[in-house]
Amino acid sequence: QQPVQSPQAVILREGEDAVINCSSSKALYSVHWYRQKHGEAPVFLMILLKGGEQKGHEKISASFNEKKQQSSLYLTASQLSYSGTYFCGTVNNAGNMLTFGGGTRLMVKP
Amino acid sequence: DAGVIQSPRHEVTEMGQEVTLRCKPISGHDYLFWYRQTMMRGLELLIYFNNNVPIDDSGMPEDRFSAKMPNASFSTLKIQPSEPRDSAVYFCASSPIQVNTEAFFGQGTRLTVV
Numbered sequence: 062q063q064p065v066q067s068p069q070a071v072i073l074r075e076g077e078d079a080v081i082n083c084s085s086s087k088a089l090y091s092v093h094w095y096r097q098k099h100g101e102a103p104v105f106l107m108i109l110l111k112g113g114e115q116k117g118h119e120k121i122s123a124s125f126n127e128k129k130q131q132s133s134l135y136l137t138a139s140q141l142s143y144s145g146t147y148f149c150g151t152v153n154n155a156g157n158m159l160t161f162g163g164g165t166r167l168m169v170k171p
Numbered sequence: 172d173a174g175v176i177q178s179p180r181h182e183v184t185e186m187g188q189e190v191t192l193r194c195k196p197i198s199g200h201d202y203l204f205w206y207r208q209t210m211m212r213g214l215e216l217l218i219y220f221n222n223n224v225p226i227d228d229s230g231m232p233e234d235r236f237s238a239k240m241p242n243a244s245f246s247t248l249k250i251q252p253s254e255p256r257d258s259a260v261y262f263c264a265s266s267p268i269q270v271n272t273e274a275f276f277g278q279g280t281r282l283t284v285v
Binding site for chain 1: 204206212213214215216219221226227262264266272273274275276277278279
């Protein structure tokens with residue numbers, strides 16, 4: 062079952078902040094976040110593991126509430142390059158299945 | 172490594188025809204995933220393999236869809252017969268150890284069934 066993301070779309074001005082939420086109805090082992098530019102493949106942003114470990118490559122932060130099976134991605138002081146579609150991917154408790162949500166379209170305007 | 176390689180990049184076919192999408196994962200990766208992307212449903216997981224063995228195909232929409240992974244370096248997704256509602260972008264992704272590492276996506280195949 063796919064995780065649910067909200068909002069579906071958001072428009073920001075450069076420098077503004079945004080939060081993207083992801084929730085699952087099933088117990089999770091980890092949450093992944095990816096960003097996809099138009100016409101391109103999704104690109105990895107970060108992984109949040111059970112127990113609080115976080116691995117990421119960019120200056121974008123996220124949280125993972127294991128009990129509520131929810132994750133949030135925090136985009137602060139947004140830049141034009143942040144525009145794209147953000148996907149959360151959830152890994153089931155067995156640790157062997159990566160399922161993505163419907164995506165959140167983010168547009169940052171000058 | 173060249174990354175995950177998918178072919179063809181674009182495919183236009185007539186309704187009723189057989190379509191085969193191909194994927195070469197990154198060498199050494201144990202997991203291979205097939206996803207379908209549409210505006211309405213986002214990225215849907217169709218099927219995934221672990222060490223060439225299909226683990227979960229519950230996302231395959233109908234019997235018209237089938238996937239194989241004959242060896243560690245090649246996988247196919249076949250649609251027979253194809254229908255206009257199959258039009259979408261199909262992504263293949265591979266991962267070394269799924270749980271705590273990233274998945275690497277291919278560039279996708281844009282399928283149009285007319």
